[in-house]
Amino acid sequence: MPLVRLMRRPFFWILALAIAVFALAPVFGNNVALREALILDAVYITLASNLNLMLGYAGYINFGSIVFFGLGGYTCVWLVNSYHWPLGASLLVAGVCVSVLALIFGLGILRLRGAFFALATVGIVEAVQAFAENFTPWGGSSGIYLSGDIFTPLGGPARALWVIYFMMVAVMGLSLYLSYAIKSSKFGLGLLAIGQNEDAAAILGVPTPLYKALVYSASAFLPAIAGGLYFFKSAFIQPSDAFDLTLSTEALVVAMLGGQGTVAGVAIGAFLYEELRGYLLTSSMFANFQLFVSGALLLLIVLFFPGGLMGFIYRHFPRTQKVLE
Amino acid sequence: MSVLLDLREVSKRFGGLQAVRNLSFDVRQGEILGLIGPNGAGKSTLFNLINGVFAPDHGRIIFDGIDITGERPYRVARYGLARTHQIVQPLTNLTVLDNCTVGACFGRKNLPLARAHEAAREAIAIAGLENRAAMLALNLTIAEKKRLELARALAAQPKLLLLDEVLSGLNPTEVEHMIGVVRRIRERGVTILIIEHLMQAIMGLSDRIVVLNFGQKLAEGLPAEVARHPQVIEAYLGDPKLAAELQGAG
Numbered sequence: 001m002p003l004v005r006l007m008r009r010p011f012f013w014i015l016a017l018a019i020a021v022f023a024l025a026p027v028f029g030n031n032v033a034l035r036e037a038l039i040l041d042a043v044y045i046t047l048a049s050n051l052n053l054m055l056g057y058a059g060y061i062n063f064g065s066i067v068f069f070g071l072g073g074y075t076c077v078w079l080v081n082s083y084h085w086p087l088g089a090s091l092l093v094a095g096v097c098v099s100v101l102a103l104i105f106g107l108g109i110l111r112l113r114g115a116f117f118a119l120a121t122v123g124i125v126e127a128v129q130a131f132a133e134n135f136t137p138w139g140g141s142s143g144i145y146l147s148g149d150i151f152t153p154l155g156g157p158a159r160a161l162w163v164i165y166f167m168m169v170a171v172m173g174l175s176l177y178l179s180y181a182i183k184s185s186k187f188g189l190g191l192l193a194i195g196q197n198e199d200a201a202a203i204l205g206v207p208t209p210l211y212k213a214l215v216y217s218a219s220a221f222l223p224a225i226a227g228g229l230y231f232f233k234s235a236f237i238q239p240s241d242a243f244d245l246t247l248s249t250e251a252l253v254v255a256m257l258g259g260q261g262t263v264a265g266v267a268i269g270a271f272l273y274e275e276l277r278g279y280l281l282t283s284s285m286f287a288n289f290q291l292f293v294s295g296a297l298l299l300l301i302v303l304f305f306p307g308g309l310m311g312f313i314y315r316h317f318p319r320t321q322k323v324l325e
Numbered sequence: 326m327s328v329l330l331d332l333r334e335v336s337k338r339f340g341g342l343q344a345v346r347n348l349s350f351d352v353r354q355g356e357i358l359g360l361i362g363p364n365g366a367g368k369s370t371l372f373n374l375i376n377g378v379f380a381p382d383h384g385r386i387i388f389d390g391i392d393i394t395g396e397r398p399y400r401v402a403r404y405g406l407a408r409t410h411q412i413v414q415p416l417t418n419l420t421v422l423d424n425c426t427v428g429a430c431f432g433r434k435n436l437p438l439a440r441a442h443e444a445a446r447e448a449i450a451i452a453g454l455e456n457r458a459a460m461l462a463l464n465l466t467i468a469e470k471k472r473l474e475l476a477r478a479l480a481a482q483p484k485l486l487l488l489d490e491v492l493s494g495l496n497p498t499e500v501e502h503m504i505g506v507v508r509r510i511r512e513r514g515v516t517i518l519i520i521e522h523l524m525q526a527i528m529g530l531s532d533r534i535v536v537l538n539f540g541q542k543l544a545e546g547l548p549a550e551v552a553r554h555p556q557v558i559e560a561y562l563g564d565p566k567l568a569a570e571l572q573g574a575g
Binding site: 185186189190192193196197199200201202203204205206207208 | 376378397398399402403407408410414415416417418419423426427428430431432437438441477481
């Protein structure tokens, strides 16, 4: 759907306002602690929104979404470190490379359905992690450390962290608009049809193999850039951080918590989950307790709230369906 | 009349079962061709072969001058061939309108979304589902789901429509309504190949009938001719009620 038509809908502006508030909130009073919390929220929202393209729209459970994040991180950090590329170009190349790779993977594993597809995505995480651990240009299992002067082109460390924050919020915003634009398009309708009944969709004329491969590839682009930013900011990347299956699983929980297939729900779910996780991580009583909570949460959602937060809101306030996507 | 769909010596085997054997017939432009036969005669398999769910082991299927043998279902749909399912396959969590919009978007005309909505509304009106357009497909009654199957196929603006038992499971009033809908679709110039077990209905509706038994063609002709055909009567004698109906209809 053309941008102009999207802009006529209230949801476009609700989304724009939310992103603007998100971007500017830590600027007032130079609130660095808030900025660091929000940048993690932005990472989660980016991962969950893009995962939602597969899970909520096409109905494919992808346990391997973290691969996009990690590979994007590696590509970007590697280009910056070994070839002294500027950050922007490294991020873009990381996004494109990972998307192309996803397209190739996708054409292979998207012949599988249901549990078999889900298992194959776990296999991809393991395979890519093993690759990274043994690939010498990427430093093998000890990873890549960036030197201290990488932040100089961005105006020194203090300013660089702000620049990275705004870039991450932009990636998050683009993720949300990508979700929204796809949902409002013919492509999105085809994906939703696949998610409901793939055989019936094909008989109605939806080119299912192409659409699945395209959405898998599209769902890789922005997470790869987010990974590039994230690991550039850390100035360090290693396989166990980059390909942490936990984060993949958490992204699934978040998408289901918010309401798979919705744009706003997934973002709200990611935000709430990350806030909860932050609390559980820092509380002295519950070290690493967030994994238990996310498991329990997933169980409860699947059993009692299959529509997630948005499903609940839609049911009790049916009018919101017309405004909130 | 020119030939729209041409089946040439089509065969399909599933393990030890020869579901369709050396079957040839054609569907002519603008007609309603009825496909009857006892349970397990291979009727639904034939539909699956025509629209690409299965590829035939032998033979060719020519649609509107194009060889569609073994083409994937979504390609076949683009050429202008739509179908309904005997067991309804609604996209349950989409509205009736969205279900039909999928048909219109990805059917023969490959319409953009806005125009697909219009085509979908038109198809919904023909199927008599106007007041259900905004409802989720899962909340429809079985009769409405059957009509949704039809509306969705119709929204694709096909040249040929394959109807697989659209009347089964409906009460007499609903059957009457559905027959009216099928006739209206034909009046719009859509060619129809229809599978049906309700003899009375299919004999009245079809211009010609093809009878299948054990995957082979048993008879072909006008409804009255077919009903008098000795082998057809024999095939149905296993089911005296159907045989009587067949005689009555002829």
